Amino acid sequence: MKVAILGGGVIGGGWAARFLLNGHDVAVYDPAPEAERKLGEILDNARASLPAVYDRPLPPEGALRFASSLAEAVAGADWVQESAPERLEVKQALYKEIEPHLGAETVLASSTSGYRPSQLQELLKRPDRLIVAHPFNPVYLVPLVEVVGSDATPEALKTRAAEVLRGIGMHPLVMGCEIDGFIGNRLQEAVWRETLWMVKEGVATTQEVDEAILYGFGLRWAQMGQFDTYRLAGGEAGMRHFLAQFGPSLKEPLTRLMDVPELHEGLVERLAAQSDAQSGHLSIRQMERARDANLVALIRALKQRNAGAGRAVKAQEAGLAIPQTADLPVTAKRVIPPSWTDANGHMNEAHYIEVASNAADALTESCGVTAEYVAGGNSHFTAETHVRFLAELHEGDGITVQTQVLHGSGKKTHLFHRILGPEGLSATVEMMILHVDLATRRVSDPLPHVADALKALECAHSHLPRPDGAGAAIRDLTMT
Amino acid sequence: MKVAILGGGVIGGGWAARFLLNGHDVAVYDPAPEAERKLGEILDNARASLPAVYDRPLPPEGALRFASSLAEAVAGADWVQESAPERLEVKQALYKEIEPHLGAETVLASSTSGYRPSQLQELLKRPDRLIVAHPFNPVYLVPLVEVVGSDATPEALKTRAAEVLRGIGMHPLVMGCEIDGFIGNRLQEAVWRETLWMVKEGVATTQEVDEAILYGFGLRWAQMGQFDTYRLAGGEAGMRHFLAQFGPSLKEPLTRLMDVPELHEGLVERLAAQSDAQSGHLSIRQMERARDANLVALIRALKQRNAGAGRAVKAQEAGLAIPQTADLPVTAKRVIPPSWTDANGHMNEAHYIEVASNAADALTESCGVTAEYVAGGNSHFTAETHVRFLAELHEGDGITVQTQVLHGSGKKTHLFHRILGPEGLSATVEMMILHVDLATRRVSDPLPHVADALKALECAHSHLPRPDGAGAAIRDLTMT
Numbered sequence: 001m002k003v004a005i006l007g008g009g010v011i012g013g014g015w016a017a018r019f020l021l022n023g024h025d026v027a028v029y030d031p032a033p034e035a036e037r038k039l040g041e042i043l044d045n046a047r048a049s050l051p052a053v054y055d056r057p058l059p060p061e062g063a064l065r066f067a068s069s070l071a072e073a074v075a076g077a078d079w080v081q082e083s084a085p086e087r088l089e090v091k092q093a094l095y096k097e098i099e100p101h102l103g104a105e106t107v108l109a110s111s112t113s114g115y116r117p118s119q120l121q122e123l124l125k126r127p128d129r130l131i132v133a134h135p136f137n138p139v140y141l142v143p144l145v146e147v148v149g150s151d152a153t154p155e156a157l158k159t160r161a162a163e164v165l166r167g168i169g170m171h172p173l174v175m176g177c178e179i180d181g182f183i184g185n186r187l188q189e190a191v192w193r194e195t196l197w198m199v200k201e202g203v204a205t206t207q208e209v210d211e212a213i214l215y216g217f218g219l220r221w222a223q224m225g226q227f228d229t230y231r232l233a234g235g236e237a238g239m240r241h242f243l244a245q246f247g248p249s250l251k252e253p254l255t256r257l258m259d260v261p262e263l264h265e266g267l268v269e270r271l272a273a274q275s276d277a278q279s280g281h282l283s284i285r286q287m288e289r290a291r292d293a294n295l296v297a298l299i300r301a302l303k304q305r306n307a308g309a310g311r312a313v314k315a316q317e318a319g320l321a322i323p324q325t326a327d328l329p330v331t332a333k334r335v336i337p338p339s340w341t342d343a344n345g346h347m348n349e350a351h352y353i354e355v356a357s358n359a360a361d362a363l364t365e366s367c368g369v370t371a372e373y374v375a376g377g378n379s380h381f382t383a384e385t386h387v388r389f390l391a392e393l394h395e396g397d398g399i400t401v402q403t404q405v406l407h408g409s410g411k412k413t414h415l416f417h418r419i420l421g422p423e424g425l426s427a428t429v430e431m432m433i434l435h436v437d438l439a440t441r442r443v444s445d446p447l448p449h450v451a452d453a454l455k456a457l458e459c460a461h462s463h464l465p466r467p468d469g470a471g472a473a474i475r476d477l478t479m480t
Numbered sequence: 481m482k483v484a485i486l487g488g489g490v491i492g493g494g495w496a497a498r499f500l501l502n503g504h505d506v507a508v509y510d511p512a513p514e515a516e517r518k519l520g521e522i523l524d525n526a527r528a529s530l531p532a533v534y535d536r537p538l539p540p541e542g543a544l545r546f547a548s549s550l551a552e553a554v555a556g557a558d559w560v561q562e563s564a565p566e567r568l569e570v571k572q573a574l575y576k577e578i579e580p581h582l583g584a585e586t587v588l589a590s591s592t593s594g595y596r597p598s599q600l601q602e603l604l605k606r607p608d609r610l611i612v613a614h615p616f617n618p619v620y621l622v623p624l625v626e627v628v629g630s631d632a633t634p635e636a637l638k639t640r641a642a643e644v645l646r647g648i649g650m651h652p653l654v655m656g657c658e659i660d661g662f663i664g665n666r667l668q669e670a671v672w673r674e675t676l677w678m679v680k681e682g683v684a685t686t687q688e689v690d691e692a693i694l695y696g697f698g699l700r701w702a703q704m705g706q707f708d709t710y711r712l713a714g715g716e717a718g719m720r721h722f723l724a725q726f727g728p729s730l731k732e733p734l735t736r737l738m739d740v741p742e743l744h745e746g747l748v749e750r751l752a753a754q755s756d757a758q759s760g761h762l763s764i765r766q767m768e769r770a771r772d773a774n775l776v777a778l779i780r781a782l783k784q785r786n787a788g789a790g791r792a793v794k795a796q797e798a799g800l801a802i803p804q805t806a807d808l809p810v811t812a813k814r815v816i817p818p819s820w821t822d823a824n825g826h827m828n829e830a831h832y833i834e835v836a837s838n839a840a841d842a843l844t845e846s847c848g849v850t851a852e853y854v855a856g857g858n859s860h861f862t863a864e865t866h867v868r869f870l871a872e873l874h875e876g877d878g879i880t881v882q883t884q885v886l887h888g889s890g891k892k893t894h895l896f897h898r899i900l901g902p903e904g905l906s907a908t909v910e911m912m913i914l915h916v917d918l919a920t921r922r923v924s925d926p927l928p929h930v931a932d933a934l935k936a937l938e939c940a941h942s943h944l945p946r947p948d949g950a951g952a953a954i955r956d957l958t959m960t
Contacts, residue, residue, distance in 0.1 A: 010715045137713055146692070175683075183678065184696045195707075202656075210708055212663040212705075216664045220771075222698050223694070224694070226672065226675060239751060268723050274707075284711070284718060287704075293785060294782070294787050300781065301778050305818075309699045348834075353830040381869070382829045383868070385865075387865040389862055389863055392921065414954070441872065
């Protein structure tokens with residue numbers, strides 16, 4: 001797909017990164033000075049984080065070019081993502097300028113954080129091609145995107161847009177009607193207004209507000225939304241009981257939002273000074289890196305649990321293939337997440353086994369040990385593993401695992417994984433896996449199609465030299 | 481410490497669990513029928529989750545008793561936690577009844593989600609002993625607790641309360657003044673009111689609201705609060721730029737909170753029906769288990785990153801010791817988290833190495849390889865590992881690791897870990913670790929005090945029989 005990104009700031013740059021890293025070609029138009037440098041830094045952040053949420057490789061990165069005009073940027077584009085400044089007349093003028101250059105099937109998507117699609121469509125000759133696709137920062141990691149149309153937007157466009165967005169790993173929330181600020185920003189705006197009052201009246205500092213979120217309901221909301229959370233707060237009687245119990249507090253003056261604080265100079269100064277006191281010791285770049293590394297760790301944790309944002313990643317990952325080369329099966333190709341680093345500043349030893357374990361799963365899955373096969377009551381357990389750590393691996397390193405089948409007949413399968421990093425062979429992991437009956441938890445024969453496939457690999461690999469280090473034991477130093 | 485829990489519902493039960501699992505004795509008073517059964521279920525949830533966020537053992541569980549009267553519950557208590565129904569007159573009447581039975585130094589803490597301490601203190605003879613300690617559900621996992629006093633509350637009580645709460649792994653947010661709803665609930669209330677409008681007007685369903693939170697700003701807020709998030713949204717120019725850019729939107733009608741929707745029968749029905757459609761296929765118990773397992777996974781991910789809720793756990797963990805027995809060093813004693821389970825329904829192989837890696841760290845730390853030693857440029861890297869998986873381990877299993885030093889002289893240290901689970905020996909992990917200079921990344925001699933300590937362990941263990949399986953290699957099946 002050819003994508004045009006109009007406006008390359010925090011949001012537009014995030015879109016560019018997400019499309020590029022998912023294999024699409026991107027043309028960026030941004031007249032601001034330093035636009036290329038800033039986009040480069042966003043891309044660096046994205047490259048250091050997005051691939052690390054997947055256990056499989058993303059497609060090869062698309063091509064990036066900077067266009068010198070709007071017309072040049074949108075020429076031939078299948079998808080135009082507008083992230084211009086949040087002023088209606090600016091956006092409308094931009095649409096007027098690009099419309100003559102758009103193809104008949106081109107989708108024009110706006111990142112607006114609040115304007116209704118019907119407002120944005122006003123000056124368009126073909127309003128039916130505009131849709132709102134409102135993302136959340138950092139666009140390359142946070143999966144939510146609100147998809148909003150007006151009465152002039154065909155359902156087919158919403159469906160098509162949602163498909164494209166799911167294809168780049170996002171979670172499209174397709175709204176049934178339009179409203180200022182959509183869902184996410186209205187909720188954040190409610191919190192924002194209340195916090196402004198708190199800081200203005202000296203009830204809390206910016207740091208105290210952030211702590212109340214981080215250590216409390218923010219932690220909860222990463223895995224269960226407000227309604228499900230309150231359903232649980234009602235105890236065994238659920239939502240009706242919760243409403244009966246807490247409904248009356250709606251009468252309490254528990255929010256100042258009946259009015260909005262003036263953002264006069266003194267309040268701006270107080271907010272900025274408190275924010276500086278809280279985080280001024282870190283550069284924006286450092287904070288972004290920490291945020292991204294945290295998000296990768298959270299998304300990976302949720303993925304393991306098949307919850308929240310982890311689900312979006314899991315869904316996309318299921319469609320990603322591991323590219324094969326000619327010789328041995330490539331059983332893993334992935335990027336080391338920041339959260340895999342330990343106190344020694346390199347990948348912790350446990351993750352070598354995690355990688356090898358996933359590689360063994362990929363190999364046996366290719367031989368028929370699929371999710372259905374496991375659901376049918378058969379699987380492999382690992383009986384014994386021998387690892388030699390040969391070179392350090394670091395956050396962001398791309399690794400490839402090749403797996404040789406030393407033995408593949410009967411109940412036992414003997415595997416030898418080579419983990420290849422940027423500097424060549426980083427580790428070897430030798431593994432004896434046993435086929436088991438999941439009901440009895442005892443060793444059993446694989447079903448015939450699996451037995452045949454494993455045997456075929458054993459035969460195919462039998463002509464290869466025995467790997468260096470296979471069958472070795474840890475040397476006893478007390479004997480020397 | 482002796483703790484009295486008045487009211488054993490979702491909140492009181494959560495408090496009871498947190499105090500008990502942190503080693504305090506707890507007396508519960510709750511006149512509701514089935515109070516014991518309900519508390520038992522909350523305790524089961526807590527036991528299945530809280531210990532799993534730590535890599536070290538919590539202290540032995542305290543003693544639980546049910547009191548048959550308020551007076552009996554509070555007799556001799558150091559800390560009284562009131563979680564009675566949220567009605568001012570109920571709470572005040574309760575305080576009046578218990579006050580004659582409180583010790584001179586007893587802290588009376590209220591879980592109120594909204595009343596100001598000065599309101600709660602009104603009828604007390606000694607108002608200076610009451611404080612608000614407002615927690616978030618599930619109390620045993622979410623670290624935030626808002627500590628609020630009135631003008632009648634001495635600073636010393638706030639400090640003492642914060643210390644007690646930190647001691648049970650919480651993050652006390654000590655407020656400087658009192659306000660209805662404190663911080664967290666005012667912010668949640670703002671979101672709640674806005675979402676009620678959305679559901680009432682058909683803009684979004686309960687599920688859509690939850691998805692907007694989960695996949696978007698909720699995910700962000702688990703690791704960085706609102707002000708830090710917006711600081712980053714301002715790009716390189718930070719908070720001042722953000723305020724200049726988004727301040728004007730405060731004038732937009734982006735929230736309906738100028739008014740509050742009536743919770744009439746139709747709206748209650750709609751909310752409850754949508755919530756049923758969203759989650760009615762799960763029992764409250766199932767949802768609680770999923771929530772807790774998710775929270776454990778998130779907190780563990782944040783702990784590895786030293787961010788948010790993970791910090792509170794890390795801080796408490798630093799003070800937890802691993803109890804030693806007479807023979808070999810106990811290098812780990814911990815509980816298997818739910819997120820360590822794989823498709824085979826047992827602990828995944830990678831976590832055996834994680835456990836062994838932590839155990840090796842605990843052993844070398846006891847020999848002087850402390851955080852300061854590592855900061856000074858010296859550490860150990862693992863060169864080779866051999867694992868034999870002997871019995872399955874499951875979520876919630878308590879495990880103990882004993883480590884034998886087979887060789888401890890010079891640059892190389894040869895360790896043999898035995899992982900003991902509920903059914904005895906679950907795995908052996910043999911490990912060759914090398915002392916390295918972190919600057920050159922090359923093998924080097926340990927500093928003398930570390931060399932001496934490792935040598936001493938080697939000597940102490942030299943009389944022990946050589947462990948079964950040490951020095952073994954994976955057997956080559958093609959040769960047989």
